[in-house]
Amino acid sequence: MEECIFCKIVNGEIPCAEVYSSDSVLAFLDIGPIVEGHTLVIPREHYSTLWDLPQELAGEMQRVMQKVGVGIFQVTGATGLNVVMNNYKSAGQVVPHAHWHLIPRREGDGLMPVEQKQYESQEAMYELAAKIHSAL
Numbered sequence: 584m585e586e587c588i589f590c591k592i593v594n595g596e597i598p599c600a601e602v603y604s605s606d607s608v609l610a611f612l613d614i615g616p617i618v619e620g621h622t623l624v625i626p627r628e629h630y631s632t633l634w635d636l637p638q639e640l641a642g643e644m645q646r647v648m649q650k651v652g653v654g655i656f657q658v659t660g661a662t663g664l665n666v667v668m669n670n671y672k673s674a675g676q677v678v679p680h681a682h683w684h685l686i687p688r689r690e691g692d693g694l695m696p697v698e699q700k701q702y703e704s705q706e707a708m709y710e711l712a713a714k715i716h717s718a719l
């Protein structure tokens with residue numbers, strides 16, 4: 584895709600701090616890291632979201648995430664690692680080229696706090712699960 588910044592990185596038009604590369608996947612440091620070592624894993628081919636990715640490619644992305652994750656643990660001294668994917672604008676996706684964020688974590692680092700809620704009732708929760716199930 585011509586205008587896509589990650590396609591430009593894949594094509595070598597824009598530089599990146601490469602961490603790992605395979606025939607179909609590229610991993611490089613995020614230019615605006617949440618924490619040092621924050622890495623992006625992207626397919627070389629342009630796909631927009633998780634739902635566009637072919638299964639085989641998704642499998643290769645997982646292999647790369649596992650491999651790169653080991654390196655991130657070793658080098659940053661992280662004791663945990665979040666794997667995050669933003670899909671569509673409402674979920675915070677800014678670059679419309681599918682990518683996973685690998686974010687090294689440490690105890691008490693205070694990053695990405697999420698407030699959890701409760702369902703009104705157990706019935707409401709099970710009803711919703713059944714609705715989603717029947718939509719599949």
Ligand code: AMP
Nearest residue numbers: 588599612613614615669675676677678
């Ligand atoms: P998202 O919000 O999930 O679409 O994340 C896009 C990410 O791409 C952000 O965290 C940006 O900091 C990162 N980013 C944008 N441009 C570049 C670039 N040229 N090199 C590395 N990372 C980039």
Ligand code: ZN
Nearest residue numbers: 587590629680
């Ligand atoms: Zn692209």
